[in-house]
Structures are given as structure tokens and as C-alpha cells.
Amino acid sequence: MAENELCKLTAHEIAFLVRSKQVTCREVAEAFLGRVSSLDEKVRAYVTITEDLALSQSDALDKKIASGDELPPLAGVPWAIKDNMCTRGVLTTCSSKILYNYKPVYDATVVRKVVESGGIIIGKTNLDEFAMGSSTENSAFFTTRNPWDLDRVPGGSSGGSAAAVAADLAALALGSDTGGSIRQPAAFCGVVGMKPTYGRVSRYGLIAFASSLDQIGPFAKDVTDCALAMSVISGRDPMDSTSLDVPVPDYTKSLVPDVKGIKIGVPVEFFAQGVSPEIVELVWRAVEAFSVLGAEYKETSMPMVDYGLATYYIIAPAECSSNLARYDGVRYGLRSSDSPDPLTMFRKTREEGFGPEVKQRIMAGTYALSAGYYDAYYLKAQKVRTLIRQDFDKLFEEFDVLITPTTPTAAFKIGERTGDPFAMKLNDVCTIPASMAGIPAISVPCGFADGLPVGMQIMGKPLDEATIMRVAFAFEQATTFHKQKPKL
């Protein structure tokens, strides 16, 4: 099979070819590494390409196949890993200067699980520095390009992972989502992206941005791959006290193209906040399609959504100001030279090592936690967060899933919003509520606006990823948006 055709396959197709010995893992790895070396100059999805690792992993798997050993479920599937997840002995940058030359001594739990499932790691992908941003323009290294239009952003913060999957530079990718960092780039790049329930996937080894919101999830070319990836990465981890001790279902079993009797809520507030008319139109068309497939839908309301963005921009910076305190130059990463005392060294290291967006959030968060302001900001925000969660609880008494746009607009041009931080942050207005409530949500392709992909968000009850994926799968079976590829 031609190299590029192999790369265009889904993960489950590749796994089948490997299992049935039609290709070797080495052939798969070489095909993807070849495509990366010829195409990633344009897309710039990867910060680090782990060629040696990918080849040794694929050789080890091929040996197993040759000796007839039992194969792990996704043997030979090439993955891309967002560069805020620890990989032992492999540079892990968070796209920040402050982690200069940092090689973790351990693998994140998700990375270990990916490897145990037979995954081949192609490389580490670009992100907005410490996952703070919506475009990868905050990366300290470079901006990743949207494969559908190289002048546009791929979204963020997991823009590298989304672009890698969209450009067939990996079959699956891991991202992390704090306020939309998986769903928004998935929508911009025309792929499937899921943020699981908070606690569904271990955060051990994910370099923290905002601990109470961060959650790892997959990027995939279709919902089947998403379900496979979710089965690999989910589950209780004794190393993460916030991971949930609930058995992981086989998510592929829930993929039946049947939504008869499913109750869909359409909260109108999500269609109001500056959402472009084309996107409103496409999402409504999708909702109508579900109606044809036998689901019921109803317009509904979620008044607290209006406070989501404001609340998020207190809680996330507050936690980030504390989580990023450890980058002081003492133990690893960048250290500013020639300081007369430790505190000056800390200050200079952080001054040189962090980019402007990260500094701005650290300052905002420090302020929100300060004595005298804590009650007015952080505590109040936590209370609003509870109200948002209660809003969702109420809606889920009536509905199985909620459907909204993933983003107000399609991918914007590089540089278009860097001068307007507020417009940049409005990008997350539809995705933040699910993050605040800790509920699962997926973004799936639902059409194109001016040739750019548009995503539909499906939110579900806590731990009910299965229903979300079933609904998404039914839509995918009835449409062809996910099959379209960018021309590179």
C-alpha cells in the first residue's frame, strides 16, 4: 500500500491491517515518519519527532507478531502526544522556554497506557504555552497551521494534536482540555475531539494548568477511533486522587447508529454569544437530522452560561498561578544566570522563561487569591461554578444530551486576534460551561463554512461518554463530513 494511503486510514483500519499481517508496524511507523518529514514543514504540528522511539516500539511489536504472541488492542497505531504530557527521556516542553531541555524521568499514566495498547509514538505536538490559549500562537516556538488553510490557526491549545490528526500525520492524538482546548481545535481542524468527564482519565503526568479543570482526551478521525482511544486511556489511577473509581465500559459497544427515543436539548444561550449565522445554521441542520433519525429535540435554556467565561477566567488563572510556581530554576529547566540571591534568580528565570499570556494569567490568578480579594473573586467564582453545575443537572433530568456549536466562528487567520485578547477568549464561550461542570463533551464535524470545518458539540451526563459517542456515531453514519480531507 502506498505510503500516503496508509496514513489516511483510521486507527481501527490500521490496527486491522497490522493484526491481519497485511502491513508490519515498522511499515506503518515509516509511512507516518515519512509523511511527517515531508509535510510537517507546512503544518508544524510537532515540536519533537520521536523517530527512534517510534521505530523501536514498532520493531518490538513486529517481534511479538512474528512469535505469535497475543497482541494489544491497538497494536501498530501511530499516536501524537500533546507536549504537556510527560514522556520518559523525551523532551517535554509545554511549548515554553522555561522547560528548556527538560526530559521527564517518568511517563504520564496516559502515555504508559497508549504504549501498552500497542501504540507507536510519532512525536510531541505543539500547544499554546502551558495550554493557555486558543490558537497555538502562544507557543514559545512557532504557530501550528490549520491543514485546511495554512494561513489560519488550528485552534488551541491542543492545536498541534488536532492538526496532526487532520493532516494524517498521526492516526490518533492526545490533547488536554481545560476550557475547550480539545474541542475547539477539533472543530477548527474538522476532526473528532472528546473531553471526558473530569476524573475519567488520569492526570498523572499531565503538566498542570488548572487542576480542577484539566482533562486529557483523544483526537480521532472518526467516532469509532475516538471510542477505541477512550477505552485505552480511561480508568482509575491510584496516582491521581481525583480519578474516578468507576469501571470503564467498552465504548465501541455503544456505537450503534440508532438514536430513537434519545432526548436532545438545545440550549439557546449557546447560539447567541456572537455565533456566526453559518454555524447556527449548520448546527440546527444537524439537530434536524437527529429528528429525522428518530431522536426528539427541544429548545431549552441555561441562564448561568452567561457567567461561564468570567468564572473560568478567575478559577483557571488562580490555579495556574499556584501550579506554575514550581518553575523557579532550582531543579530543572531554564535557570537565569548571575543572580546574587535565590529570590532574584526565581524572578529573573520566570521573567525570561514565561511568555506574555502565561505571565498575564499568573498575575490575574495571584490577584484573585490575595487576602482581601479571595472572597470576592475565587470564592464567588466557585459558587457560580456550583450554579452552572446545577443548571446542567436540571437539564439532564429532562435530556440525554445537549447539542450546541463548539465554537462561535470557524478557524481565524493567524495574527487576526492576537491584538484582541477578549475576542480570542470568546472562542471558548461554548466549551467552557462543560469544563466548569466537569461533564463530558465531544466535538464532531457538522459541515463547512467557506471551506472551513465547523464542529458541533454534544454534551452528556457525568460519566455517560457512551451516550455522547452513540449520538455522535449515528450522526457520522448519516453524513460524510468526517471523510473530507484537507488538500495539502
Add this chain to the structure above:
Amino acid sequence: MIEYEPVIGMEVHAELLTESKMFCGCKVAFGGEPNTRCCPVCLGLPGSLPVINRRAVEFVVRTALALNCKINQNSIFHRKNYFYPDLPKGYQISQYGDTPIGVNGYVEITVNGVTKRIGIRRVHLEEDTGKLFHVEGDLSQIDYNRSGVPLMEIVTEHDPSAGFDQINSADEAREYLVQLRAILMYLGVSDGKMEEGSLRCEPNVSVRPKGSDTFGTRTEIKNLNSFRAVHSGLLYEIERHKKALARGEKIVHETRRWDDVRGRTAPMRGKELEQEYRYFPEPDLPPLSFDPDWIEEQRRSLPELPQQKRKRYIEEYGLSETDASVITASRALAEFYEAAASSYRDPKIVANWVMGDFLRLLNAADIEADESKLKPEMLVDMLRLVDDGTISGKIAKTVFAEMFQTGKPPREIVEGSGLVQITDESEIEAVVQQVIDENPNEVERYRGGKKELLGFFVGQVMRLTKGKANPGMVNKLLKEKLGA
């Protein structure tokens, strides 16, 4: 002239004797090669997450119960944010605000016959930091072996509205610390070693006109590494406050460092000043939630505590308040005492040996009673040898010291080294005669009425018999031979 009264608050930190650290599996131990007991979690490496040590929580719950505290059924951890090289995450996981594990308890102390219930405001759990060493010139090194060791903080309450007493003198402060340390050691949660820093005390003190119901400005004292230092530091600081107030000066709210050599406190500089810690609930840890049945189970399984033991020893063994306090200050010593006292006819004699020779030898060897080779039954056997006249009380002291050194039973020591008392009358009589013959002047003066010279003759006999002669027989024979 105004009479002043000090009000003292005590903040005590105790490293817990758990096997592993507070939030990871690294071993807890003192000393060792630097940075050999650390992992991604206690080094605060990016991506690592804390996991609560159940045993540490149990230790703090048990301590809080022993200190008569109420246990908060839901207790949460907070982050205390500040920058320092020995703090690898840039924050310490601690407990702040209204929901530490234990609140509102007390410790009973008796000083100069006055018993007080010293209020405990909070008992909480946190993690220790690493240790910073300034090597030479500009160079500093950090050892993270201590980073993440479970640390319990116990803070007194000086607000009388809580219903308990305040600490109002350096003596009371020291006694509070003695009693608290004893409780921690009885529970087996702390080794109580102030010199090694596993038990640390940072008192604060304010002084006000006696009878006033508002507090004066307080100062905190650091670097107090022994009971004596706590006592001296407080005495110094109280005097300093009093003198300043008498001169009409204002006390500055500050942290002062005790200089043990110069015997004075001085203000600390730099980072020790007021800090903004930006406390907020630790998002990486779920709240602790205690089952009331489990708490009751912990309460039921508490050992007998020093105060209860003290009261029982006074009643059962007829000890004085002071003797009972000394013996019960250490659980191991109390257990030693009780094992011996319960199988000997006179518990007071046992008490004298335990508080005297035994405690002195233990202190000199810097060990606890249960680490000694000398076992309670050996003391009892030795006392019986005194009772049946095999050895004298004076010889017993030698035997006791040898038992302590070697762990040999007393009979073996006595027989092996010829320490058996001379009770053969003719043998003693011969020595007595020798002493009389060699000291004619003293004999004459004695017979002339200087009866106090008897002691001189006894001493001479004992010298010649190397202390082995039965003192009763020596006395009797001397009196017979010297005449009335």
C-alpha cells in the same frame, strides 16, 4: 506600678513516625545521603500529583482525640503559596481555615500545684520542606529527603471564650510542651526529638497589664531546639516586653530568633516577615471524610495517656505528684516502672531507682527505657538480693550500673565479681578489731564522748572490706567493741 501578665501561644510541629511520606511512597528516615529518598511527587516534578497517606491521617486523628479535640468530619487540604528553594512545588500542602482535622481541645498541666486546661485551637496535617545548606561562598545545596515528610501542627488557643485556660508563664509553656511531647510519644506518632528537629516549637508571646482583656502586640520566637531553650527564650522575651512597656515603648509585631549562645532574641530579616500565602483549597486532593464509627474506633483504641497514668500511679502505687510526673513523662519509662513495681513489695523503692540511677544512665546513654539492656525483672531481682542481705544498698548501685552496661542478671554479676555481702560475723569482727587497733586516738576520743566518730569507724571497716560488709553487723560489732 503596673503589674504585667504574659500571654503565650504555642505552635508545635511534629514529624510523624509513618513509614512513608505524606503524599508519596518514599521512606521517612532521619539523615542519610542527600536526595536519595525522593521521587517525582516529593520533588514536585511537573505532572506529578499527591496521594494522601492514610496512616498519617490516622495519626493526626488519634492525636486530636488524645488532645480532647472535636474531629471535623469533613476536612480539606489547602495550598500555602510562597517561593523558597527548599519548597519544590512553590506551595506547601497544608490545612487552613475552619476545617483542620481536629479543633477545640485541651491539654491539662499542673505547675506549682495549680492545674490548668490549656486550650488547643487546631491540630492539622501538612508536609515538610527540604533542607537548604549554605556551603561555601555563594553556593547553596538542597536535600529533599525531608521534603514531603508528614508534619502535624498543634496550635494553642489563647482566647478565653473557647472555655479553656491560657499559658501565662514560661514555666507553664515548658510544662505544656513536656505534657504534649509525652502524649505524642505515648501515641507513637512522634519521636519527640527536639534536637534533631523532628519536634519543633515556635511560641509567640504578648504582655499586657494584669486584668486587661485585650492582648498586647505579640512577637514570635524561632530557633528553640530544646525545652531549656523554649523556657529561656520565653523568659527573655517576656522581660523584654515588660521593660519596653514600662518605658512606654511599643512592641513591634515581628519574628525573633533565639540566640542560644548569647541568651537573647533578635529580629529576623527578609523572608521571615509578613507573607501573603494565597491559601486556597488543594484541587488535586479530594476532601477527607471520616466515618463516625471509625473515629469512635480510634478513640476506643487509644493507649492510656500520661495524665491518666499519673493519676493511677498516685492512687495505686502511692507515688507523689512529682514522682508520678517524672515517671510517666515517657511511656517506655512508665511501662518499665509498672512492670517492676507490680512485682515488688514496695513501689516507692522501685520509683527511687527508676527516677534516680536508671533515668540518669538512660539520659547519659541517650536511649529510651525500652532500648535498655536492663529489664524490669532484673531490677526486682536485685532489690530482692538487697532484701535478703546478699548485697548492700551501696553495692546495689554498682550492680545496677553493671546490669545497665551488660544486661547480665544481678545474681550472675554479684557472684562473678565477689560483690556478695560479707555476713560472716567472725570475718567482720576481725576487721573491726583491726580498725580499733590501728586508730587508738579516735577510740579514746569516742570513749570520751565523741559518739559521732562512729561514722569514721564504719567508713574504715567499709574501706577495708571494699564496701561488702553488712552495715547492720558492722554497726553492732563496733558498738560492742568500743563500749557504750
